[in-house]
Amino acid sequence: MGGNIAFLGYGLAAIGPGIGIGLIFAAYINGVARQPEARGMLQTIAFTGMALTEALAILGLVFAFVFRSA
Amino acid sequence: MSTTLVAAAGSLRGAVPTESFETPGTKDFWWPLIGSDTNSFTFTRPALIWILSCILICWFFLSATKNLQLVPSKRQWLTEQAYGFVRNTMGQDIIGSKNFKPFIPLLLSLFTVILLNNIAGVIPFVQYPTTGRIAFPIVLTAIVYVVYHVTAVRHKGGFGKYLGSLTPPGLPGWLKPIMFVLEFLTYFVIRPLTLALRLFGNMMAGHLMLLVFILGGEYLLLHGDNPFINVSGAFSFLFAILMMFFELLIEFLQAFIFTLLTAIYLADAVSDSH
Numbered sequence: 241m242g243g244n245i246a247f248l249g250y251g252l253a254a255i256g257p258g259i260g261i262g263l264i265f266a267a268y269i270n271g272v273a274r275q276p277e278a279r280g281m282l283q284t285i286a287f288t289g290m291a292l293t294e295a296l297a298i299l300g301l302v303f304a305f306v307f308r309s310a
Numbered sequence: 311m312s313t314t315l316v317a318a319a320g321s322l323r324g325a326v327p328t329e330s331f332e333t334p335g336t337k338d339f340w341w342p343l344i345g346s347d348t349n350s351f352t353f354t355r356p357a358l359i360w361i362l363s364c365i366l367i368c369w370f371f372l373s374a375t376k377n378l379q380l381v382p383s384k385r386q387w388l389t390e391q392a393y394g395f396v397r398n399t400m401g402q403d404i405i406g407s408k409n410f411k412p413f414i415p416l417l418l419s420l421f422t423v424i425l426l427n428n429i430a431g432v433i434p435f436v437q438y439p440t441t442g443r444i445a446f447p448i449v450l451t452a453i454v455y456v457v458y459h460v461t462a463v464r465h466k467g468g469f470g471k472y473l474g475s476l477t478p479p480g481l482p483g484w485l486k487p488i489m490f491v492l493e494f495l496t497y498f499v500i501r502p503l504t505l506a507l508r509l510f511g512n513m514m515a516g517h518l519m520l521l522v523f524i525l526g527g528e529y530l531l532l533h534g535d536n537p538f539i540n541v542s543g544a545f546s547f548l549f550a551i552l553m554m555f556f557e558l559l560i561e562f563l564q565a566f567i568f569t570l571l572t573a574i575y576l577a578d579a580v581s582d583s584h
Binding site for chain 1: 336399403404504507508510511512515563566567570571574
């Protein structure tokens with residue numbers, strides 16, 4: 241069985257951003273449930289936060305490919 | 311539906327393996343059309359899709375706005391929706407109603423080009439997300455990078471003042487150099503890096519996942535040696551179809567996020583405070 245340890249590292253690196261994105265959308269859903277008219281504003285903030293958090297997972301993915309051959 | 315998917319995904323790899331399963335990887339994204347196999351200036355499939363998408367967008371917008379009517383045609387309605395979405399959600403709300411006008415063409419073309427090229431990943435017979443090659447996000451990010459720095463330098467009156475405005479006012483003196491280094495790194499390195507990598511990573515990873523499920527399903531279904539394995543191959547196809555709809559969502563979202571972040575960076579550049 242072949243494989244590469246870099247991708248295992250990526251799997252570990254994705255845990256943190258996964259939790260982070262979960263927290264962001266939990267807060268977003270809470271906010272919309274409490275105040276439905278704030279939806280538009282909250283949506284932009286939630287997606288911005290998601291983009292920033294997701295960047296960490298994406299960096300992990302790219303590094304997994306970069307360090308694969310090393 | 312799944313037979314066309316197999317055909318399309320199979321043709322993407324060149325040749326479908328017959329003996330042993332070969333895991334799809336980044337090599338599946340390299341697809342030269344004209345020119346040699348190793349030259350970096352080879353005309354490739356994503357380049358063709360990119361050119362076609364630009365022609366399509368130009369034609370669409372020009373023909374939709376040629377004779378505008380009070381009661382819009384379908385095409386005009388679609389154009390108005392896209393324009394209104396970019397103008398209101400990203401222009402007016404983020405950049406602010408005072409300064410957003412000059413950036414609307416940039417934001418609208420970024421949004422439509424990225425959206426169409428992302429969606430190319432699930433359009434039958436095209437099925438190649440152009441932005442899944444790192445070159446395309448890098449070029450888009452370079453444009454955004456130049457635009458938001460030039461805007462900031464112009465708006466704040468000189469490069470020195472721009473650098474000075476990176477640190478928030480009212481900091482204690484010993485904290486200023488640390489904050490300056492951090493903010494400088496954010497503005498000049500981390501922002502363009504993450505902007506390009508986010509789009510690229512999402513598109514490449516999503517397409518790779520589809521490749522794994524479709525090619526793996528094909529291998530299990532046709533080359534598996536017992537019925538249980540064949541059935542799981544069929545389930546793999548079903549899951550791939552499900553993931554296609556998920557991909558469609560991600561593709562919309564990434565085009566939106568790229569444009570949204572561009573608008574946020576521009577809003578930073580034109581803000582008077584900070």
